[in-house]
Amino acid sequence: MDNLERADNLADQAINRLRAAILSGELKAGELYSATELGEWLGVSRTPIREAAQQLAKAGLVAVERNKGIRVRSTTLEDLIEGFQVRLMLEVPATRQATAVRTEEDIQRVTEAFESFHRISELGDPAATLRADRDFHLALLTTSGNHRVVKMLEELRNVVLLTGVETVPSSRTSREAFEDHRDIYEAFLAGDAEKAGEAMRRHIVNTARLLILRESHERGVPVTEVDSLFSWT
Numbered sequence: 001m002d003n004l005e006r007a008d009n010l011a012d013q014a015i016n017r018l019r020a021a022i023l024s025g026e027l028k029a030g031e032l033y034s035a036t037e038l039g040e041w042l043g044v045s046r047t048p049i050r051e052a053a054q055q056l057a058k059a060g061l062v063a064v065e066r067n068k069g070i071r072v073r074s075t076t077l078e079d080l081i082e083g084f085q086v087r088l089m090l091e092v093p094a095t096r097q098a099t100a101v102r103t104e105e106d107i108q109r110v111t112e113a114f115e116s117f118h119r120i121s122e123l124g125d126p127a128a129t130l131r132a133d134r135d136f137h138l139a140l141l142t143t144s145g146n147h148r149v150v151k152m153l154e155e156l157r158n159v160v161l162l163t164g165v166e167t168v169p170s171s172r173t174s175r176e177a178f179e180d181h182r183d184i185y186e187a188f189l190a191g192d193a194e195k196a197g198e199a200m201r202r203h204i205v206n207t208a209r210l211l212i213l214r215e216s217h218e219r220g221v222p223v224t225e226v227d228s229l230f231s232w233t
Contacts, residue, residue, distance in 0.1 A: 010044050010045075010047075010048040011047075011048040011051040011052055011055075013042075013044075013048070014038075014042055014044060014048040014049055014051070014052035015051075015052040015055050015056065017042055018038065018042075018049075018052050018053075018056060019056060019059075019061065019158070022056070022061050022062070022072055022162070023061075023158060023162065027072050028072060029072050029073065029074040029075075029162065030071065030072065030074045031071065031072055032065065032068060032069050032070070032071045033069050033070050033071075033072070034068070034069040034070075035049045035050055035053070035069060035070070037069070038070065049070075053070045056070075059155045059158060060073065060079075060155065060158070060159055061073060061158060061162065073162065074162075075159060075162045077212070077215055077216060077223070079159055079162075080159070080160065080211060080212060080215060081208075081212060081229055083156045083159045083160055084160075084204060084205075084207075084208035084211075084212075084229075084230065085229070085230060086152075086156055087153065087156055087204050088201060088204055088205070088230055090149050090152060090153055091137075091141065091153055091200055091204060092197045092200050092201045092204070093197065094141050094144040094146060094149050094150075094153075095140065095141070095144075095184070095188075095196050095197050095199075095200040096193040096194065096196060096197040097144040097145070097146070097193075098140055098141060098142075098143035098144040098188065098196075099143075099187065099188045099191060099192065099193040099196040099197075100191075100193040101143070101144070101145065102143050102188065102191070106143040107188075107189065109139050109142075109143075110136070110139045110140050110143065110185070110188060111185075111189070112139075113132075113135050113136045113138075113139035113140075114136055114181070114185045116132055116135065116136075117129075117132040117133065117135070117136045117178055117181065118178055120132040120174070121174040121175050121177065121178035122174075122175065123174070124169075124173070124174050124175075125174065126169050126174060129174040129177055129178070132178075133177060133178075133181070134157065136181060136185075137153075137157075138150070138154070140184070140188060141153060160211065171210040171211075171214060172210065180203055180206060180207070181203060183195075183199040183202070183203075184196060184199040184200050184203060186199075187199050205227065205230050208226065208229075208230065209226045209227070212226050212229075213226060
């Protein structure tokens with residue numbers, strides 16, 4: 001049992017460390033890495049690396065190439081667009097559900113995340129703001145009680161991070177990023193499920209517009225009428 005638990009722990013550690021290295025850019029998009037190479041880098045055998053690779057492949061972060069290794073995925077503009085479309089399909093109803101079933105304990109947890117987001121946004125630290133943004137969304141969505149949806153949305157956020165672009169500070173300030181969530185929180189606090197869902201939809205489309213327009217410009221791929229990409233969701 002101890003050996004099995006240790007193997008599981010090593011795989012979990014490998015997943016976390018590889019995911020962090022991919023999202024930080026330490027492991028480069030498009031590069032091929034062998035299991036032996038990554039194992040030596042992390043100080044583990046190839047077995048936990050292979051297990052980690054399977055999980056990261058499911059999350060869309062890498063592609064496993066048989067008898068070759070693990071290639072970090074390069075995301076396309078289509079990946080980014082589809083990611084936001086799926087967020088709209090999942091996160092809007094999850095927000096309505098969270099608002100409808102929230103308890104006093106839930107309100108306290110979400111309020112703490114919102115207030116922390118506020119404090120951090122005042123510091124003007126883009127990386128810290130993004131973490132606070134993530135934590136607020138996680139606190140809110142966890143309230144829905146659908147852990148599978150929460151997990152799927154976490155992985156979709158990874159796809160956005162893989163593009164290497166963020167709206168802070170290139171398209172908006174840390175404070176503006178925080179303020180873009182205020183109506184979501186206020187509707188949640190008031191228990192207005194429909195208004196909370198509408199606010200979340202507005203926020204997701206607004207963020208999508210900023211990222212997609214920037215990415216399309218950087219990649220030289222013209223995108224017009226961004227809002228029409230989400231009209232059917």
